Amino acid sequence: TMKLLESLMSEEKFTTKQAAEFLGVSTSTIYRMEKENLIESTKTPGGQRRFLKEQLAMYLEKSKHIKAPQNPSQYKQQTQPKNISNINEEISTSHRIIFGSCEKMEELDNNSIHLMVTSPPYFNAPFDYQGFFEDYETYLNLITAFAQESYRVLQHGRIAVVSCDDMLVKGEKYPIVADITKTFLDAGFRYRDKIIWRKPEGYIRISRRSGVLLQHPYPMYFYPDNLQESVLIFQKGKYKYPQPDERSKIDIIEFQKNKWYLTVWDMVNNLPSKNKENNYPAAFPDELPYRIIKLFSNVGEVVLDPFLGSGTTTKVARQLRRNSIGYEIDSSLMEIIKEKIEFYNNFIFTGKDTIEFYDRAEGRIVEST
Known part of the structure; x- marks a missing residue:
């Protein structure tokens, strides 16, 4: 064997x-x-x-x-989550999903969040967000507001993680990684690190840029296909390490076996499928927030995702016994989010774990457990 x-x-x-x-x-x-x-x-x-x-x-x-x-x-x-990583099963969690823009997270108090992890929309990506933003300046204005609000709500010493990458739109390459880095530094964050998320070579949504050289095998026709994403790690000041919480201890076997210690993480991306939740634009895999949440937060703390999308961060935060708050501008995604987090599974959302959907435009809770 x-x-x-x-x-x-x-x-x-x-x-x-x-x-x-x-x-x-x-x-x-x-x-x-x-x-x-x-x-x-x-x-x-x-x-x-x-x-x-x-x-x-x-x-x-x-x-x-x-x-x-x-x-x-x-x-x-x-x-069910009680079997995940031997985490204390008795800890209850609460989750709030706010349908509204993260440009102004008015529902959150200053210094109330322990970890922020998210993936902003790709600037006018041909597959997912074609023509979504009027121009690049509009996109950067959104990023600026999001960075400033993230700094306001995050506790001192805590981590903000942004998964993003440069984008080719109509023949022009936009330096999104560099611009997001500068924007977060301008907002007051420290630059802590960067992880490269390397996707499988069989990723079927890659561009056909490299095919140009096949048609014209001469110098200056080279355009590489992109199989990576940058996971930017920022920190609000310096962290004062408290007495360790044994419930949040990281599994060293998992850490070493899956090579979390490297600056390159090989993770399976969400491929297009018949499952509608996986067809949501730019939905990142569970493994990304799973690693980030375990590495940078404790059991019982609050995780924020300002661009929640289909609800991946909420799902993983609950599994890892963290509380969560997510912002999403598209309220039509409510059923997709419910499906992903198994909202209708009575085994999960009992009196122990609770969730609330709040619509800012309507100024009311539209559903809760």
């Missing part, structure tokens, strides 16, 4: 059979796990499934106390 695992760990991608052997389940269980969105796969040009080693290793670590069931309905009962 050890030789088999060592052999599998040397592979970057697994077939369905190899994935089943790695997790110790049947191939039919692998298919059910994929259907339940517990794991994801990519497709080869021939249409065959491939599963990333690191994603399976992460799932295995999270689920090490769960016996793989043969009945699909048992997954919904066994994969």
Whole structure:
């Protein structure tokens, strides 16, 4: 068995059979796990499934106390947050989703947030936001207001994380990473670090820029395809380290196995699918806020996502026993958010965990538990 695992760990991608052997389940269980969105796969040009080693290793670590069931309905009962990372199950969490712009987060007090993690909309991205912003100056005005408000609401010493990247629009490359960095520094933040999120080479939404050289194999026709995103890490002042909270202790095995210690993180992105929540523009994978929340916040603290989108940060924050607040301008996403966070699952939103949807324009709570 050890030789088999060592052999599998040397592979970057697994077939369905190899994935089943790695997790110790049947191939039919692998298919059910994929259907339940517990794991994801990519497709080869021939249409065959491939599963990333690191994603399976992460799932295995999270689920090490769960016996793989043969009945699909048992997954919904066994994969609840009480099994994730051995976190104290008795801690209740509360979550608030505000339909309104984060340019003015008037619902939040100064110094009330422990961690901010988000991914702003891509400037007029051809796939997701074509023509969304009138011009680049309008986009930067949004970023400026968002940065200033993030600084106001964040507690001293705490972290703000922004996932973004430069954008090619109609032949012009916009230096979004540099401009967001400068904007956050101007708002008062310290520049702490940068992580490169490297996506799989099979990412099917990449541009066809590199194809230009194939058509014209001469100098000056080179335009590379982008398979990365920048995860910018800022800090509001310096942090005073308190007595450690044992409930929030980071799993060193997970940290080392998935190479969180590097400045390059290999993570599976959300590919277009029939699942409407994954088709939401620029939805980042659960793994990104999962790492950030574990590395930069404690159990019971408050996580903010000013560009909530389909609700990924809310979902992961609840699983990790953190409270959360999210801002989203599109109230039509309410049902998509509910689906992602399993709002209708009575096992989750009981008297222990609560959630509230607030519409700023209407000035009222539109739904809550």
